[in-house]
Amino acid sequence: MIDVGTILGLVLLVCALLAIAQRRLAAGDDAFVKAIASELPQTQCAQCGYPGCRPYAEALVGGAAIDLCPPGGEATVQKLAELLPHNPRASAGLATSPAMVARIDEARCIGCYLCIEACPVDAIVGAPKYMHTVLRDACTGCELCLPPCPVDCIVMERP
Amino acid sequence: MIARYLRPMQSRWCVEPGDVVRCGALLGSGRVRTHAAFTGTVASIDDERLELDVAGTEQIPSLDPLDVHSSRATVLERIEHAGIVGLGGGGFPTHLKLAEALRRGVDKLVINAVECEPGVHCDAALCEQFEPEIVQGIEALQHLLDAEVHITQGAATCPSRQAWQTHTLNADTPAGAERQLCRSIFGITLAADERPVHHGIVVVNVGTAHAIARALQGWPLISRMVTVAGENRWLAIGTPISSLLEGSSFRVGGRLSGQTVGGDAPIGKTTNAVEPAPASRNAQPCINCAACDVICPEDLPVAQLARLPRGNVEAAQRLAADRCIECGLCTPVCPSHIDVLTILRQHRHDVRHATTQRQAAAAAGNRFEAREQRRAVQSALREARRQERLQRRQRNG
């Protein structure tokens, strides 16, 4: 009986120590999401079906498919595959398109401020009823400003 | 003859196919301006290049002359309007470089006439034929930056004044590179991510100084001195190389750091030399003799980089591939005839692309976070006002 008792005692002791340690070393899940998010191109273009890069990162930690991000292309998929070996791949090929930048045709812009509302990364400057323009190196090419524009004066082009 | 112009980064064509343009007319603007060096009609335009069907080759200035001592802003604006870029080979827009120099404050201006690469001696010819304009250009720059002028020369003798300090260096590659100049003249060794401007130095090629003088006389950058197979000629920018030399592929740039280009490539703003392409030799396996390690002026681990397959960007970054100044010394010393420069150039491009990509992503991420917080604050404010209106209505109601 003494032998079983000793082993049980030992196990309980170790579990107690681990419980104390557990509280002090909070699991770094949040840090992991940030690490995954930093691998994504941060275009916030929602082409992956999630409303932005951070939500997609959270979904990835939850086990989402790793090849939903066209702007990131194959390089990002490789990185994510390394960090998340168990996550599935949704489709065989990934439709990657060359990086594009938006440009507002200033002749037809009516200053309606809708595209500025839509731009996830504040890459368009302007005020209501004033001329709007796209900051070329701030724009990530997510094309979210195209649908809301009433006069369709925004064009995508190579940087 | 069909003249061709390549679209610089972040700039757009501002003419349509079919337009008739006079010599010196603006073809494209944005970060860098491009001007037509010939009179003719625009044949075709696409994302990469513009083709001009040449009618007349006679060149006329298209801007009005400007006094050398006019205000800094006007001189900088003229440099931008003339489309001046670094003619030494870098091709960085000069107005951006000078603007940054003014912003950070610069006390040393280096006019670089050290031609350290075999096969390139266009600066030497420039110094002989256009001495007055070069002096005028240097004076304009000195007035603009009010910095102490240093002239660096190798084989060529650059025009000089008493007030300017002249340094004659032995011109073996890569003595003329700006990192090497900072070390040899001022004894400053630049860190990996530093440029001369961080130490109050700005290095300007003598060709760029000459182009600035001509810009003040009313000429946009539409022609430059080029060493064509050893012979120096004053050529219009856009001239197809196939009209100058026989053959289907040519080497643009010096014999060491030059690149092989196809038959239809044009003379660009940064083309300092053109030669028929060298015969390519079949490479043998690398035996890690490290001759390239020894000769590399930036003492990079060249042998390890040369063996590294493309795609492994972390390793390329760890081996500091982005510090390569593409001087091309490693290729001739390789006993197995491996084109080491091209491999290092690819690694350098990959690492730089990855870094800018990562920085852009981080910046976009921060802007997104800031926007989310701003919208949260705005909606909270709107909500508070709505509650307040509700209560006021209930009280009055």
Add this chain to the structure above:
Amino acid sequence: MAELAAALVGSLLVNNFVLAQFLGLCPFFGTTQRYDTALAMGLATTFVLCLAATLCHMVYHLLLVPLGLEYLNIIAFIVIVAGAVQLTEMYVKATSRVLYQLLGIYLPLITTNCAVLGVALLATGKALSFIETLVFAAGAAGGFTLVMVMFSAMREQLVTRDLPQAMRGTPITLVSAGILALGVMGFQGL
């Protein structure tokens, strides 16, 4: 003091746990794909090994021997080693989550690493004193980490080589490990 140094060098190189006694081979082949995971695994194993060896020694001499339960040593040691590994796992997960993800299954696998349990059992078997156990554990762990780091640098080089099709991947890794073990074999009989 001299024999302590000799013992240290002994377990570090002469009868290196991986290359001479062929213990702890699964993490050796599993995590040396990349340099940083190999280093992390080496350090984690060193921490676990030293902690577990000393704790096992104490438990054995202060608890099991007085109660005459020496035959329970394997079970007791496994409990302690598992505890130490769990502690390491929590620490790595808290400090660098990416490394935790990269190491993946190999982090909890330290529990079953023959070297860890091996050291504890050998130490008590040879009735080493506390200091000697610590030195023995440190030597073993140092040897393990040294070989892991060296081998991972080798494997990263192998990836850049244009290997014949048949040798790509595991075959060349096994051949290289064999030659490395051959090198260490020279120390036999020290």
Add this chain to the structure above:
Amino acid sequence: MAETMASQRAPDSRQTMLWVSAALLPGIATMAALFGAAVLLNLGVCLVVAWLTEAVCLRLRHRDWRAGLRDFSAPVTALLVGLAVPPGAPIAAPVLATVTAIALGKHAYGGLGQNLFNPAMVGYTVALVSMPAAFALWPVDAASGATALDTLKHNDGLTLAELLRTPAFGSIGGYGWEWANLAFAMGGAVLIARGIIGWRLPVTFLLALGGLALAFHDGGSSRSAGSPLMHWSMGSTMLAAFFVLTDPVTHPNPRRAQIYFALIAAATTFTIRAWGSYPDGLAFGVLLANAATPYLDRRFA
């Protein structure tokens, strides 16, 4: 300018191999003179076997085997193996050593320039470990007997001075070996002069070996592990220092890394010679140093 630069071009890999083979000749001649024609027979066997294995491997890898043979790397490996394997050994030893060297040591890694370990040492060690008996017997004035190293290791009571008079020893080191080592050292000096190999590696290796020997010399008593001079002239120390360690493919490029590389090799060699069970630790020292090269390259990049 580029023309002059091209002349500084490091010798072509073919020239390198030719020069290395030439530099080996004085050593080979001395050994042949001392240990009889068996040495030349041994070398001949190794050369033929190496040539055959190289051709077979290249053909297996669908490479043009004529081009492969022209780069002269196989003969160099064959010479190194032939000199390391004792001439008295049964024919199986050099054959096994050479085949392993060329097939496993070089072609398994993808051919010239790709291998991680020095092929000759891989072959020699594999043969040494699989046939230890064959490797212990070196001819001593035409009768094969234990080598100087072996006698030193199992020395029970004779001071160094007395040891030197036993048949296994010449005047300062192993019988005859001191002349062979001298010849190899001369060959090595020529290679350094021609710029084929750097001086840093061999010199550091020899100094480190000498230093260690000095540290444990304790005045030539019976328990001594031999004086530095003895260590330099026993076994194939000079052969390893100038021809095996300096194989460009398997040593690190950064200067500081080369120092550590030589130290590892010297420490291992001395430890095995002084206390190990194998007669000579050179082969193991080279293998361990080669194994550390990737790490050293990375550490001191």
